[in-house]
Amino acid sequence: xxxxxxxxxxxxxxxxxxxxxxxxxxxxSSETRKKIEKAARKLNYTPNELARNLYHNxxxxxxxxxPDLNHPFFASLVKYIEMELYEQGYKTMICNxxxxxxxxxxxxxxxxxxxxxxIITASHGLEVEEYRKQVKPIVSIDRDLGPRxxxxxxxxxxxxxxxAELMLQAGRRKIYLVSGISPNVMANDRYSTFTxxxxxxxxxxxxxxxxxxxxxxxxxxxxxxxxxxxHPDIDGIFGGDLAAIACLHMAQRKGLRVPEDISIxxxxxxxxxxxxxxxxxxxxxxxxxLAEVSVNTLLDLVxxxxxxxxxxxxxxxxxxxxxxxGEFFGKNIKN
Amino acid sequence: xxxxxxxxxxxxxxxxxxxxxxxxxxxxSSETRKKIEKAARKLNYTPNELARNLYHNxxxxxxxxxPDLNHPFFASLVKYIEMELYEQGYKTMICNxxxxxxxxxxxxxxxxxxxxxxIITASHGLEVEEYRKQVKPIVSIDRDLGPRxxxxxxxxxxxxxxxAELMLQAGRRKIYLVSGISPNVMANDRYSTFTxxxxxxxxxxxxxxxxxxxxxxxxxxxxxxxxxxxHPDIDGIFGGDLAAIACLHMAQRKGLRVPEDISIxxxxxxxxxxxxxxxxxxxxxxxxxLAEVSVNTLLDLVxxxxxxxxxxxxxxxxxxxxxxxGEFFGKNIKN
DNA sequence: CTGTTAGCGCATTCAC
DNA sequence: GTGAATGCGCTAACAG
Numbered sequence: 268x269x270x271x272x273x274x275x276x277x278x279x280x281x282x283x284x285x286x287x288x289x290x291x292x293x294x295x296s297s298e299t300r301k302k303i304e305k306a307a308r309k310l311n312y313t314p315n316e317l318a319r320n321l322y323h324n325x326x327x328x329x330x331x332x333x334p335d336l337n338h339p340f341f342a343s344l345v346k347y348i349e350m351e352l353y354e355q356g357y358k359t360m361i362c363n364x365x366x367x368x369x370x371x372x373x374x375x376x377x378x379x380x381x382x383x384x385x386i387i388t389a390s391h392g393l394e395v396e397e398y399r400k401q402v403k404p405i406v407s408i409d410r411d412l413g414p415r416x417x418x419x420x421x422x423x424x425x426x427x428x429x430x431a432e433l434m435l436q437a438g439r440r441k442i443y444l445v446s447g448i449s450p451n452v453m454a455n456d457r458y459s460t461f462t463x464x465x466x467x468x469x470x471x472x473x474x475x476x477x478x479x480x481x482x483x484x485x486x487x488x489x490x491x492x493x494x495x496x497x498h499p500d501i502d503g504i505f506g507g508d509l510a511a512i513a514c515l516h517m518a519q520r521k522g523l524r525v526p527e528d529i530s531i532x533x534x535x536x537x538x539x540x541x542x543x544x545x546x547x548x549x550x551x552x553x554x555x556x557l558a559e560v561s562v563n564t565l566l567d568l569v570x571x572x573x574x575x576x577x578x579x580x581x582x583x584x585x586x587x588x589x590x591x592x593g594e595f596f597g598k599n600i601k602n
Numbered sequence: 603x604x605x606x607x608x609x610x611x612x613x614x615x616x617x618x619x620x621x622x623x624x625x626x627x628x629x630x631s632s633e634t635r636k637k638i639e640k641a642a643r644k645l646n647y648t649p650n651e652l653a654r655n656l657y658h659n660x661x662x663x664x665x666x667x668x669p670d671l672n673h674p675f676f677a678s679l680v681k682y683i684e685m686e687l688y689e690q691g692y693k694t695m696i697c698n699x700x701x702x703x704x705x706x707x708x709x710x711x712x713x714x715x716x717x718x719x720x721i722i723t724a725s726h727g728l729e730v731e732e733y734r735k736q737v738k739p740i741v742s743i744d745r746d747l748g749p750r751x752x753x754x755x756x757x758x759x760x761x762x763x764x765x766a767e768l769m770l771q772a773g774r775r776k777i778y779l780v781s782g783i784s785p786n787v788m789a790n791d792r793y794s795t796f797t798x799x800x801x802x803x804x805x806x807x808x809x810x811x812x813x814x815x816x817x818x819x820x821x822x823x824x825x826x827x828x829x830x831x832x833h834p835d836i837d838g839i840f841g842g843d844l845a846a847i848a849c850l851h852m853a854q855r856k857g858l859r860v861p862e863d864i865s866i867x868x869x870x871x872x873x874x875x876x877x878x879x880x881x882x883x884x885x886x887x888x889x890x891x892l893a894e895v896s897v898n899t900l901l902d903l904v905x906x907x908x909x910x911x912x913x914x915x916x917x918x919x920x921x922x923x924x925x926x927x928g929e930f931f932g933k934n935i936k937n
Numbered sequence: 938c939t940g941t942t943a944g945c946g947c948a949t950t951c952a953c
Numbered sequence: 954g955t956g957a958a959t960g961c962g963c964t965a966a967c968a969g
Contacts, residue, residue: 271963281940286964293965294938316715317656319961321945324652328695335681335874342677346670349698353705358717360695363684370688380651382693484873512877519879538672538819539874542847544854600742605946614957621948628949629954653946657963 278306289314326328329565330374330383332390334360335482339537340508340554341389344408347558348387355566357384368392374494378403385569386524387561388412391449404568406561411451414577417568419561420453421581426550427457429585430532431464433548434477434503437530439472443494445506445514448476457534457550461505477510487513495521501529508533508540515543515590526592536586545589556581604645613641613697624649628674630898639862664900665709665718667697667725670817674872675843676724679743682893683722692863703727713738720904722896723747726784726804732807736888739903741896744788749912752903754896755788756916761885762792765840765867767797768883772838772865772927778829780841783811792869792885796840808833812845822848830856836864843868843884850925861927871921880924888916 275282280299287293288303296304306312320326329352333341349359360383362374369392377383378401385404396413398405405412408418434442442465446458462472477490491513494501504514511533518525525531525545533540536551560579567575607622615634618695623638630638639852641647655661664687668676681856684694695718697709706728712718713736720739733740733747740747744755769777777800781793797807810829812821829836839849840883846868853860860866860880871886895914902910 271964272962275940282962283941283962283964283966284939286938290964296938299939313711313714315656315659316712316717317652317661318945319964321650321652321656321947321962322964324945326652336671336675336684337678337681339672339674339677339874342674343672345696346672346698349671349696350700353697358695358712359697360693361680361684362688362694363681365685374649377651377693379648382651422759484876488876495786509877516877516879539674539877541819541823542851542874543878544846544851606948607946610956617947618949618957619955622955625948631954634955650946653961654948656945656963657947657949659961 268423269312271312271314274303274306274310274312276541277310278302280593316480324381325384326382327356328358328383329362329562329569330360330362330386332364332374332386332388334364334366334390336361336363336393338509340535340552343554344389344558347555348562351486351559351562355562357566361456364390364392368394372397377565378405385565389451395451399445403567406565407423408557408561408570409453410449417564417575417577417579418453419557419564419579419581421552421583422581423453423455423457424460426534426552426583427460427462428464429550429583430457430505430534431461433532433585433591434470434505434530435468437503437526439470439503439530440472441501442503442505443473443498443501443514445475445477445490445494445504445510447507448478454534470587475506476496482509484509484513488516491517503505503530503532505532506534508537508547510536511547511549511590512539512543515547526590530592531590540586540588547586548588548591549586550583551586552583553581560570568589604647605650606647609638609641609645611646613637620651620932622720633646659716660719661717662691663693663695663718664897664904665695665697665712666911667699667706667709667721667723669699669701669725669727671696671698673817673844674874675870675887678872678889679724679893682890683897686894686897690897692901695721699725699727701727703729707732710736713740720900722900726787730786733881739900741903743892743896745784746786746788752910752912752914754892754899754914754916756887756892756918758788758790758792758797758918761869761887761918762797763799764885764918765792765869766796768867768920768926769800769805769838769840769865770803772861773926774805774838774865775838776808777838777840778808778810778833778836780810780812780825780829780839780845783813789869808836810841817844819844819848823851826852838865838867840867841869843870843872843882846882846884846925847874847878850882861925865927866925875921875923882921883923883926884921885918886921887918891916909917 271282271285275285288295288300352359365369376434387406389408406417465472487509511531515531533547533549536549540547540549564575606617606620610620623630623635687694699706722741724743741752800807822844830852846866850866868882868884871884875882875884899910
C-alpha cells in the first residue's frame with residue numbers, strides 16, 4: 268500500500284534513488300541504501316507491479332489456450348507449461364475454450380490489450396485467419412496457423428505407423444479407427460499413415476469421425492457403445508487415449524478378452540492409460556518436452572532472443588502395455 | 603498501439619471526451635461520438651489495459667493455487683473455476699505448487715503487488731501463518747486458514763460414513779485405509795468418521811499414510827504394490843480415487859476378483875474413476891458447485907458485494923460403481 | 938553519487 | 954457538452 272514516494276520521504280531521499288536502491292540499478296552509496304532499506308521495511312513497502320507493467324508495457328504473463336483442462340493430455344500439458352514458464356519468470360493465464368470459439372477470440376484480444384505478452388494455443392476452434400491477424404507472439408501446438416506462427420507438435424505420422432506395425436504384428440484384420448475432424452491439424456497425419464499402411468496389407472479400416480471439439484468422457488463412452496453394437500466383428504481399435512480407454516472398458520463389459528480377442532492402441536499415453544487394466548498400449552507424446560519447447564520458442568519471440576524455426580517436430584515412442592498381443596521390438600507386455 | 607491521445611487528435615477532440623465516448627460514461631453528443639468512433643476504427647484503436655489497471659488498481663485476474671494440475675480432481679476444479687470466473691468477467695492465473703511451498707508463497711506475494719485481485723487456494727503446503735498475514739481477498743478450499751479466510755469444502759465426514767456403510771453392507775471385515783497427512787485439512791474428517799464407524803462394528807482398519815503432497819500416479823502405484831504384498835488378507839480398501847484405482851489395478855493384476863474378493867471405494871469420483879473396469883464405486887464431490895461457490899465467495903470479497911460466511915460445506919453422494927458388492931440404497935451395480 | 942523531471946495511457950475531476 | 958489538467962506508481966534520463 269505504501270508507495271515509493273512515501274519511502275523516499277521516510278528515508279529523506281528522492282524517489283529515483285529509492286528506485287535504484289531497491290532494484291539494484293545504478294549507483295547508490297551503501298549508506299543511503301541502508302537508510303532506504305530500513306524505511307522500506309518500516310513502511311512494509313511492496314512495489315506495485317501495475318505501475319511497472321505500464322512503464323515497461325509488459326506483464327510477464329503468458330496466455331495458454333486449450334480446449335478442455337479436464338482432458339488428461341491438456342491438463343498435463345498446461346502443468347508442464349506453467350512449470351517451465353515459472354522457471355523463466357513468467358506467469359500463466361489459462362483459457363478453456365470448451366468448444367466456444369468466441370472465448371478463444373477474447374483471449375486472443377488480450378494480446379492487443381497488452382494483458383499478456385504472448386500466447387500458446389492448443390485449441391482448434393477459431394478461424395485460422397483470426398490468428399494470422401495478430402502481430403504479437405503466438406506459438407501453436409499441433410495446428411498450422413500460417414508462416415508467421417511457429418508450429419510445435421509431435422510426429423503424428425510416425426505414431427500412426429508405429430500403431431499400424433503393432434496391429435499387423437498382432438495379426439489384426441478388421442480395425443476401427445476413431446479420428447477427429449479438423450483441418451490443418453497435425454493429428455490427422457496419424458490417421459492417414461495408419462490407414463495407408465494397414466490397407467496396403469489388405470486390412471479393413473473402418474472410420475469413426477468424432478466432432479473435433481468433443482472431449483467429454485461421456486461422448487467417448489457413447490461412441491464406444493455404438494462401435495461395438497454396429498461392428499461386433501472388429502478385432503482392433505486405434506484412437507486417442509480416451510477413445511481407446513472407452514473401447515477397452517466396453518470390450519470388457521461385453522465379455523471380450525483383451526488382448527486375446529481384440530487389440531486396442533491409444534495415442535498420447537496420458538496418465539489414465541496407465542490406470543486401466545490391462546495398461547493401455549499407446550503411442551506416447553513427450554508432453555514435458557513439448558511444453559518446454561513451446562515455452563522457449565514463445566519466449567524467444569517475446570524477448571526477441573533469436574529467430575525461431577517455423578516448424579518443430581518431436582519424436583514419439585511406444586508405451587508398452589497389455590492391450591496388444593506380441594509387443595513390438597521384443598518388448599514384454601507389462602500390466 | 604494507437605493511444606487515446608492519437609484518437610483524440612484524429613477526431614479533433616480532447617482525450618477526456620474520447621474516454622467518455624468509448625466507455626459510455628458521461629455525456630457525449632451523438633455527433634462527436636460518431637467522429638470519435640470513426641477515428642478509433644481508422645486508427646484501429648485498442649485501449650491499453652495496463653493503464654486502466656494502474657488507474658483502477660485492479661487487474662481482473664484471480665490466482666488459483668493447486669498442488670498438481672495433472673491430478674484429475676484439481677484439473678476439473680480449475681476448469682470449472684476458470685469457466686465461472688470467465689462468466690463473471692475475470693481471468694484465471696494458475697499456480698502448480700508441485701509440493702514446493704516457496705511457489706505457493708510467491709503467488710501469494712502477487713496479491714500484495716496487485717497482480718491479482720484475489721486468490722483461491724486448494725494447496726496445503728505453505729504455513730497457515732503466511733496466509734493469515736494477507737489482508738486481500740483469499741478463499742480456501744478444504745483447509746482452515748483461520749477466521750478471516752472463508753473456507754469451502756464438501757462434507758468429508760459424511761463421505762467417510764457413506765463409505766463405511768457400503769463396506770459394512772458388503773460384509774467386509776479387514777479394511778485398508780489410505781489417507782493423507784496434513785493438519786487442518788478437511789479431508790481428515792472422512793478418515794476419522796470412516797474408522798470410527800468401522801471399528802464400532804468390530805472391523806479392523808489398517809492405515810497407510812501417504813505424504814501429504816504426493817499426487818503422482820507412480821507413487822500411488824508403488825503404494826498399492828506394497829499394500830498387497832504386506833497385507834494379502836485384506837478384503838476392503840478406502841482412499842482417494844487415485845489410491846483406489848491403483849489398488850483396483852493391482853488387485854486385478856494379482857488375479858483377485860473385484861468386487862467378489864475385495865471391495866474398493868474411492869473418494870472424489872473423478873473422470874478416471876469412470877474409465878476403469880469395473881467402474882469405481884466412490885464418494886462424489888460436486889466439483890462444479892465447489893468451483894462456483896468458491897468463485898462467488900471470492901468475488902463477493904473482491905467487489906465487496908456482501909458479507910460472506912466463514913464456512914461453507916457442500917453435500918456429497920455415492921457414485922454407484924462396480925467395485926462394491928450389494929450397493930447402497932438399493933441402487934444397482936453399473937459398470 | 939543523488940534529486941528532479943518527464944512520461945507510460947487512461948479516467949476523472951473541474952472549469953468553461 | 955467538452956477540453957485541459959491532475960494523478961495512478963514507477964522507471965529512466967538528465968542535470969547537478
